[in-house]
Amino acid sequence: MTLPVATPAAARRAALRLVRADARAVAAILGLNALAAAAGLAGPWLLGRIIDExxxxxGPDAVDRLALAMIAFAAVQLVLARSARTAGHRFGERAMARIREQYVERVLALPSGVVDRAGPGDLAARGTGDVAAVALTLRDAGPDMLVAGVQALFLIAAVVVVAPPLGACALLGLVGTWCAARWYMRRAHAAYLAEGAANAQVAEVLAATAAGARTVEALGLAQRRLAAGRAAIAEGRRTRMRTLGLRTVLLPGVDLSHAAPVAGVLVLGGVLHAQGTISVGAVAAAALYLRQLVQPMETILWRLEQLQASTAAFARVEGLATAATPRPADPAPTSDGGRTAPPHGDRVVVRGVRFAYPGTGRDALHDIDLDLRPGERLALVGPSGAGKSTLGRLLAGVEAPRAGTVAVGGVPLAGLGREELRRHVLLVTQEHHVFLGTARENLRIAAPAATDAELRAALAAVGADPRDVLPDGLDTVLGPGGHRLDGAAAQQLALARVVLADPHTVVLDEATAMLDPTAARRTERALAAALAGRTVVAIAHRLHTARDADRVVVMEHGRVTELGTHDELVENGGAYAGLWGSWHGTRPTIG
Structure with missing residues (x-):
């Protein structure tokens, strides 16, 4: 699955929102640039006057006065241009901060299913290279293009005012620049989008290979992964050569278009001066204006290439807005403008649920009906691909059903606010993350107001002794550059967060898979004691978990095929009895 890309219209609306968010700064930038460009027009005109004088x-007095005026106007232009550039950079930094903050908010609002299906490479590429490209444009390219655009408009207007016939010649000479830029812009956006996607694929291949390095080595997949890497790099090179080819057409065409107007003004100006209709000073001023026009036009067209790249990057960054489905912090609004009522009770009910993963075209779950009794321990068992983890994600509100409802206390999970949902239901998987910071900070993610005594009690509840796993106790710095926890200790840290979060319903999906069987059994018993009185849904890959549960749900091909206690299902002699006999006799795990 590829994360979406914003349409050009959506990207433009997002850019306008950035401008409106700092409208005063934009107005100041425009004003300062206009004044700086106006001050810059004085030099060529005064030089033309000196020539005519x-x-x-x-006498020399008139020339000296004009020369001093040129110096004064140049100094004023320098001060105004510096002020405009400073204001532009400040605007760019503020806008860049807004984009980065918005990006983080949207990434955190992405459904975990979307992240799982998209993979980390695309997200990493958008959050690093794409955001950096947009930031560079806002900070440097945007202000440069704005300054150059104002200068170009004023210079063309000055040529027209000083000598209208020469101004018409200059405007005709700009047609070539316009044609080259139009040709480039019609092709560049798609080319840069393709280049961004190819870079994301390279990042994805590298990330997957690095993360699975041990598996690659154990299964002898090195050559296959190298081939995948070479293919991704080759595609990246192909897209890069495409954008480079576009620039090799644009830039020579622009250089030719710059030289043509100056030559035309000199030729036509010489003819008009010979006829006595224009002074040498006016011809010199017009030629100097056009020579000055080269610099802002080159800036515009050079930055145009960067703008196209950053526009494509901005579309990729903004594309997260369509993929993110943030839950409100408060209860979600209802159709009549009110607010969803809070759940009444802890009972979780599943009715007529069907679910399909995007792009598959077929349901992974079919007509699931299930009542979770408050305080019971329910085990989900079945072969791999039966739909156990999918149902667990729906029970935790991570995924939303295509049809039917999953409700807690009579309220659909989709109608609960983000904070309220996590107070009711929490999903714990074998995937865990240790954040950079102290052990105390890692634990307080689940309960910001928890005391040190409560943090230690939570660790003890899941069988972790802080003195064994944390050299400096709760002050131990964890994460990159700090104390590295092994997989078992990191998983216990994640389970301690569950104890601190204190939801009434917990969904455990291979939550102890990182532990060895003995440690897993010990942790499961400790966790069961800590979660006593709460509803626990355990996706069981070790059948002793099912044996200890109050009820067992057997799933096959996305359907619930059996439901009952361990003893009832064994006596029935169905699929569960077969699984139990196979596991108890020869195999330690299923799925």
Whole structure:
């Protein structure tokens, strides 16, 4: 699955929102740039006046006054241009901060199913290279293009005012620049989107290979992974050569278009001066204006290439807005403008649930009906691919059903706010994350107000002795650069967070898979004691978990085929009895 990309219209609306969020700064930038460009127009005009004064035989006093005026206007232009650039950079930094904050919010709002299906490579590429490209444009390219655009408009207007016939020649000479830029822009957006996608694929291949390095080595997959890496890099090179080819057409065409207007003004100006209709000073001023026009036009067109790349990057960053489905912090609004009522009770009910993963075209779950009794321990068992983990994700509100409802206390999970949902139901998987910070900070993610005594009690509840796993106790710095926990200790840290979060319903999906069988059994018993009185749904891959449960749900091909206690199902002689006999006799795990 590929994360979506924003449409050009959506990207433009997002850019306008950034501008409106700092409208005063944008107005100041425009004003300062306009004043700086106006001050810059004085130099060529004054030089033309000096030429005409000298040809008229006037004294040095007039020339000195005009020269001093040129210096004064140049100084004013320098101050105004510096102020405009400073204001532009400040605007860019503020806008960049908004984009980064919004990106983090949207990533955190992505359904975990979307993240799982998309893979980490695309998200990493968007959060690093794409955000950096947008930030560079806002900080550097955007202000540069704005300054250059204002300068170009003023210079063209000055040529027209000083000598209208020469101004018409200059405008005709710009047609080539316009044609080259239009040709480039019609092709560049798609080319840069393809380049961004190819870079994301390279990142995905590298991340997957690095994460599975031990598996690659154990199964002898090195050559296969190298081939996948070479293919991704080759595609990245192909897309890069495409964008480079577009630039090799754009830039020479622009250079030719720059030279043509100046040559045209000099030729036409010479003819008009010979006819006595224009002064040498006016021709010199017009030629200097056009020579000055080269610099802002080159800036615009050079930055245009960067703008196209950042526009594609911005579309990829903004694309997360369509993939993110943030839950409100408060209860979700109802159709009549009210608020969803809070759940009454802890009972979780599943009715007529069907679910299909995006892009598969077929249901993974079919007509599931299930009542979870408050305080019971329910085990989900079945072969791999039966739909156990999928049902667990629906019970925790991670995924939403295609049809039917999953409700707690009579309220659909989809109608609960983000904070309220986690107060009721929590999913714990074998995947865990240790954040950079102290053990205390890692634990307080689940309960910000918890005391040190409560943190230690939570660790003890899941069978972890802080003195054994944390050299400096709760002050132990964890994560990259700090104390590294092994898989078992990290999993116990995650389970301690569950104890601290204190939901009334917990879904455990291979929550002890990182532990060895003995440690897993010990942790499961400790966790069962800590979660006493709560509803626990355990996706069981070790059947002793099912034996200890109050009821067992057997799933096959996305359907519930058996439901009852361990003893009842064994006596019935159905699928569960077969699984129990196979596991108890020869195999330690299923699924």
């Amino acid at each position: 000298v040809r008229a035989g006037r």
